[in-house]
Amino acid sequence: MRSRDLAWWQTGVIYQIYPRSFQDTNGDGIGDLAGITARLDHLVDLGVDAIWISPIYASPMADFGYDVSDYCGIDPAFGTLADFDALIAAAHARELRVILDYVPNHSSDQHPWFVESRSSRGSSKRDWFVWRDPKPDGSPPNNWLSEFGGPAWTFDEATGQYYYHAYLKEQPDLNWRNPEVQSAMLDALRFWLKRGVDGFRVDAIHHLFEDEQLRDNPPNPDWQAGMSPARSVIRAHTMDQPEVHDAIAAMRRVSDAYADRVLIGEAYLPIDRLMAYYGQDLSGFHLPFNFHLLSTPWNPTAIASLIEAYEAALPPGGWPNWVLGNHDRSRLVSRLGAEQARIAALLLLTLRGTPTIYQGEEIGMADVPIPPDCVQDPWEKNVPGLGLGRDPVRTPIPWSQERNWGFTEGEPWLPVESALPGLNVAAQSQDSTSLLSFYRTLLRLRRAEPALSAGDITIVEASDSVLAYERSDTDRRLLVALNFRSEAATVRVGNATRILASSYPDLAGTPLQAPSLELRRNEGIVIELA
Template sequence: MPAGHAWWQSGVIYQVYPRSFQDSNGDGVGDLPGVLARLDHLVELGVDAVWLSPVYPSPMADFGYDVEDYTGIHPLFGGMADFDRLVAGAHARGLKVILDYVPNHSSDRHPWFRASRSSREDPRRDWYIWRDPAPDGGPPTNWLSEFGGSAWEWDARTGQYYYHAYLKEQPDLNWRNPEVREAMLGVLRFWLDRGVDGFRVDAIHHLIEDERLRDNPPNQAWREGMSPTRRVIRLHTMDQPEVHDAIAAMRRVVDGYDGDRLLIGEAYLPIDRLMAYYGADLSGFQLPFNFHLLSTPWTAQAVAALIRSYEAALPAGGWPNWVLGNHDRSRVASRLGPSQARVAAMMLLTLRGTPTLYQGDEIGMTDVPIPPDLVQDPWEKNVPGLGLGRDPVRTPIPWDGGPGGGFTTGTPWLPFGPDRGQVNVAAQQGDPASMLALHRSLLALRRAEPALSVGACHGVSAEQDVLVYERSHDGRRLRVLLNFGGEPRSVAGQPPGGRIRLSTRLDRAGEAVGEAVALRPDEGLVIGFG
C-alpha cells in the first residue's frame, strides 16, 4: 500500500454473490465454504477485498435482503464457524472482508417485527412505520414500492398499515426511534468484533422518509414500459436530510475500530446529491458508490464529461470510486459487447479512485436468458414483462466447462449461459490473450504503479472515439488511451520516450511509441513515460 493512503484507497474491491460463487455441498447454491475454497482465485486475480452479498438467516423473499437475524448465518451458506474460517482464510491471504449491511428494512419474520405486529401496545410497535388508513380507508399516502404496487401493507389484526419500500415481506425499520438506531449500530459492532473490515450499506437513500407523510408528486416523464414505481417522483421517500445523521452514527462506530475499517454506501443519486453522502467534514461514507458509468452513454465524449464533472464535484479530501457492474445491473459485456468490455476493464482499473469488480466480469460473463419457469427474482415476478428481473446477472460462475461448471455437483439454482464452454475460468486460465489474463495484467500493473492506484488524474479529453487521460505520482507518468469505436484511430501529441505498458489485446508491451500513437479498433493502451 502506498505510504499515506488507506488500504481501501489503493485497493480493488471484488463483489461475491455467494449463491453463485461456489457450491461446496452439491445443493446447487453457493456457500461460505465454497467462497473459502476459491479465495486463491482472487489472490491470483490481484484484488484486495471481498465484498459478500447477504448471508444472514432469511426467508429469501429477496434472496437475503430480507433479514431474519442480523447476527447469524443462514444454514444454506453454512454456519458462524464457516464465516469465521472464511474471515481467517481471507486475512491469511492478505484479503479484506466487507459484509453487506441492510439497515433500511428487516424480514417480516424478524422477531422485532413479529413483536411490533402483535399489538399496538407492544414496546416494539414504533420500531417500524405504522400509520392509520387515509380517510377513504386506503393507504396513508401514494408511496409506491420499488418492486411494484403500494408501499403500504394493511395489517387487519392491529388495524393499521406498515410501510415497506421494497417487498411487503421487507418492512422498513423506523430509524427515527433511538432504540432502533442503537440496535442496528450494535449489529455493526457484532461483525466488527468478528474481524470484518467494512460494510457495504444497502439502500441507504431509503433509510428515512418524510415525517409528515406527504404524497410524492406525479412524474410527468413516466411512460409505458418504465417501472411502475417511477409513476411518482420519490421526493418524500428518498434522500431525506436526516439520513446523514444516521450515516455519521454508523461512521463513528466504524472509526472506533483499528485497521481503517470501511463504509460504502449504496445510493443511486445524481452526482450533486451523492456528494452529501461523504458527510460534513468527511464524517459519512468513505466511498458513496458512484454508479454513473452504468447509465452514461458509452461514448468517449460522454464518459470524459462524466469523469470531469465527478472529479470536480468531490469534496476536499473525498476519495473517488467507480462501478461498472453489480448484482442488480446488466453485465458490462452484455451492455457493451466483448471487445468494448475489455476497454471498459482498462478504464475501470486505471481511473483515479477505488474500483469495484463484480464476480464473473473478469472472464467476460454476459447476461443469461432465464426461461419463465426458472425465474427466481421477485421483482420480475411482481412486475413481469418489463425485463426488470436481475436473475440474468446473478447466474453461477462457470469455473470449467463440465456439467456442473465446476460450481456444483448438483443442479445450479440458476442456469449457466450457453457460452460456458469458452467463458469459464479454466478455459481462460492458460490463454495469454483471455479476458482473465487482461484483468490479471491490469491489476498487476495497478499494484506496481502508484500512479495508477493513488496518483493524480488530469488531462481528461475525448478525441473522436478516443478517451485520453493521464495518471501521475512522484514523477511517474502514465497515459491511458481508450478507443471506444470500431475503427482504427491515431492520437497525436504524445511526449517523447513513451513505451506501451499494456494493450487490451495483450500483444504490444514494450513497444516504443512516437508523437502519434495508432490504436486498433476497440483497443486500449497504457503508455509509460520516463
C-alpha cells in the same frame, strides 16, 4: 498524494461476491461460505484486495438475503458462524479484506422484532417499524409506491393499520427515528466488526428515512409505459431525506472505533446530492458508491465530462470510486459487447479512485436468458414483462468444463452460462490472450504503479473515438488511451517511451518513439511517458 499515505481501501480493488452464485460445496445448488473460502486463491491470482459479500444473514429469502430475520446469524443455506470465521481467517491469511453487506433500511417480516411489532398496537416494539392509520376510506396513508411494484403500504387486519415497506411487503421498513432501533442496528455492526470484518457496504441508504408528514410523492411527468411502475412518481418524500446523514455519521462512529475499517454507501443519486454522503468534514461514508458510469453514454466525450464533473464535485479529502457492474445491473458484455468489455476493464482499473469489480466480469460473463419457469427474482414476478428482473446477471460462475461447469454437484439455483467455448475460469487461466489474463495484467500493473492507484488524473483527449488521460504521481507519468470505435484511430502520445499494457497482448512492452500512435479497433493501452 503518495500511495503509502493512503488507506488500503483507497489503493485497493474491491471484488463483489454474490454468494448464491459463487461456489457450492454441499450439492444443494446454492453457493455457500465454504465455497468462497475454496475459491479465494482465484481472487489472489486475479489481484484484488478485498471481497464484498452480498447478504449471508439468516433470511426467509423473499429477496434472497435482503430480507433479514437475524442480523447476527448466518443463513443455513450459506453455512454457519464457524464457516464464516474460517472464511475470515483464510482471507486474512491471504491478505484479502472482507466487507459485508449491511441492510439497515428494512428487516424481514419474520424477524422477531416485526413479529412482536405487529402483535398489537401496544407492543413495546410497535414504533420500531413505520405504522400508520388508513385514510377515512380505508385506503393507504398516501401514494407511496414500492420499488418492486404496487403500493408501499400493506394493511394488517389484526391491528387495523398499514405498515410501510419501500421494497417487498415481506421487507418492512425499520423506524430509524426510534433510538432503540438505531442502538440495536449499530450493535449488529459491532457484532461483525468484533469478528474481524474489514467494513460494510450499506444497502439502500437513501431509503433509510421517509417524510415524517407522509406527504404524497409528486407525479413524474417523464414516466411512460414500459418503465418501472415505481418511477411513475418522483420519490421526493421517500428517498434522500435530511435525517439520513446523522444516521450515517452514527454508523461511522461505530466503524471508526475499530482500526482500518471502511464504510461504503449504496445511493443512486445525482452527483451533487451524492457528495453529501461523504458527510460534514468527511464524517459519513468513506466511499459513497459512484454508479454514474452505469448510466453515462458509452462514448469518450460523455465519459470525459463525467470524470471531470465528478472530480470537481468531490469534497476536500473525499476519495473517488467507480463501478461498472453489480448484481442489479446488466453485465458489461451484454451492454457493450465483448471487445468493448476490455476497454471498460482498462477504464475502470486506471481511473483515479477505488474500483469495484462484479464477479464474473473478469471472464466476460453475459446476461443469461432465464426461462419463465426458472425465474427467481421477486421484482420480475411482481412486475413481469418489463425486463426488470435481475436473475440474468446473478447466474453462477462457470469455473471449469466439469459437470455444471464446476459450480455445483447438484442442480444450480439459476442456469449456468455455457454457450461460449472458453467461458470459464479454468480455460481462461491457461490462455494468455483471455479476458481473465487481461484483468490479471491490469491488476498487477495497478499494484506496481502508484500513479494508477494514487496519482492525479488529467483528461488529455476526448474525441468521437478516443478518450486519453494522464495519471501522474511525483516523477511518474502514464498515459491511458482508449479507442471506443470498431475502426482504427490515432492518438498523440508525445514523449512516450513504451507500452506497459494493451488490450491486444502483442503490444505490451513495445518501445515508442513517434509522437502519435494508431490504436486498432476497440484497443486500449497504458503508455509510459518520459
